[in-house]
Amino acid sequence: MNGIVSEVQRRGRVTCAEYMELALYHPELGYYTRFRSGCGPAGGGGDFLTAPTASPVLARTLAGLLTRLAELLGEPLCLAELGAGEGLLLGTLLEALGEARERVLRRVVAVERAEWARQRLFERCHSVETAQDLGDVPGPGGPAVVFASELYDALPVHRVTLLRKGDLLVLGELYVEVRGGALHWVEGPLSDPAIGAYLETHGVSLWEGQQAEVRLLTRPLHARHLAWLGLQGLLLVLDYGHPANRLYDPRSRRLGTLVGYRGHRVVYDVLREPGECDITAHVNFDDLVAVATEKGWESEPPQPLGLFLAQTGAFEHLPPAVALGEPLAPEDWTELAAAKRVLSPSGMGADLKVLAQGRGRVWGAYRALATPPLADA
Numbered sequence: 001m002n003g004i005v006s007e008v009q010r011r012g013r014v015t016c017a018e019y020m021e022l023a024l025y026h027p028e029l030g031y032y033t034r035f036r037s038g039c040g041p042a043g044g045g046g047d048f049l050t051a052p053t054a055s056p057v058l059a060r061t062l063a064g065l066l067t068r069l070a071e072l073l074g075e076p077l078c079l080a081e082l083g084a085g086e087g088l089l090l091g092t093l094l095e096a097l098g099e100a101r102e103r104v105l106r107r108v109v110a111v112e113r114a115e116w117a118r119q120r121l122f123e124r125c126h127s128v129e130t131a132q133d134l135g136d137v138p139g140p141g142g143p144a145v146v147f148a149s150e151l152y153d154a155l156p157v158h159r160v161t162l163l164r165k166g167d168l169l170v171l172g173e174l175y176v177e178v179r180g181g182a183l184h185w186v187e188g189p190l191s192d193p194a195i196g197a198y199l200e201t202h203g204v205s206l207w208e209g210q211q212a213e214v215r216l217l218t219r220p221l222h223a224r225h226l227a228w229l230g231l232q233g234l235l236l237v238l239d240y241g242h243p244a245n246r247l248y249d250p251r252s253r254r255l256g257t258l259v260g261y262r263g264h265r266v267v268y269d270v271l272r273e274p275g276e277c278d279i280t281a282h283v284n285f286d287d288l289v290a291v292a293t294e295k296g297w298e299s300e301p302p303q304p305l306g307l308f309l310a311q312t313g314a315f316e317h318l319p320p321a322v323a324l325g326e327p328l329a330p331e332d333w334t335e336l337a338a339a340k341r342v343l344s345p346s347g348m349g350a351d352l353k354v355l356a357q358g359r360g361r362v363w364g365a366y367r368a369l370a371t372p373p374l375a376d377a
Helices: 003-011 016-025 057-073 088-104 115-124 193-201 218-229 285-294 305-311 320-324 330-343 360-369
Strands: 077-082 105-111 129-131 144-149 158-165 168-179 182-188 211-214 233-242 259-262 265-267 278-280 352-359
Touching (some): 003 016, 003 168, 003 182, 016 158, 016 168, 016 278, 057 077, 057 088, 057 305, 057 330, 057 360, 077 088, 088 115, 115 129, 144 218, 193 211, 218 233, 218 285, 233 285, 233 360, 285 352, 305 352, 352 360
Parallel strands (some): 144 233
Antiparallel strands (some): 158 168, 233 352, 259 265, 259 278
């Protein structure tokens, strides 16, 4: 029997959030955390593409943005990447900075939960501080930027549904338990009253039979990230998600957003191969905005990744022949095709959103560099 199935059977019944924690983060069995001798989960040889693994344009564009911020501020920055994986983004970013690294970055922090990934990251990126949690390293002590790519959508979620009990409609929860040696969904009462309060806070009323996800971990985690940044910082969140009124729209997301990925294919039954596929659910961006507002931070509306990259100088990092109108070499076509994945409005460029939040001098510099100004976009 699969080790995760055995653990669920031992516990008797678990919430979806507990199941995701086991399937993704169990030290020995988890999809992200177990030791990998070959390729990691992200990238062409893995199970799914992320923006950093789809094209180097994102990392190079961020390198250019950091360079301009440091110049405008007159001092180097502290950069922290959350969920840094094997360091694919950081490696490309530091390579793009080259000899300018010391003028642009005084500290680089890579936060990654999986030990095997931290080891590979350290081998790829020199003079980088690595940590399992952002709270494990000292604060930036000056202007800083935190970047989180597809981190929040991998946090565990509770799965809820609106059930009919006689003449009443009752909010219930979907649990995971073992039947006949396999995992199955079973209905039950809410495991935590905070789940119902969460939906009420966002003004969400589910339809009968509608399924949805509630992620209670987002707010406390995001608050810790903002607190680490201190009084002057910029936080860029790149993720799949929507504001609550769209995320919980029963007409477009009646069954929620919980899916898995394996072999670059969508897995709709996330219980079928526990620990063998990625599991994700869309982010409620209203949670991130609310936390920032409570802590005195400003937020810009989430914008499509392609638009963010275009406004932040991505076209400077396309093959030179594109700007010159010259014939493209075969390697140019390959690079351009990869760039289109993150720039095009028909793919990642539209599906992934960038939420920018900040305060202090770094935030002022970021807004001054935006072209056109993000506040007017």
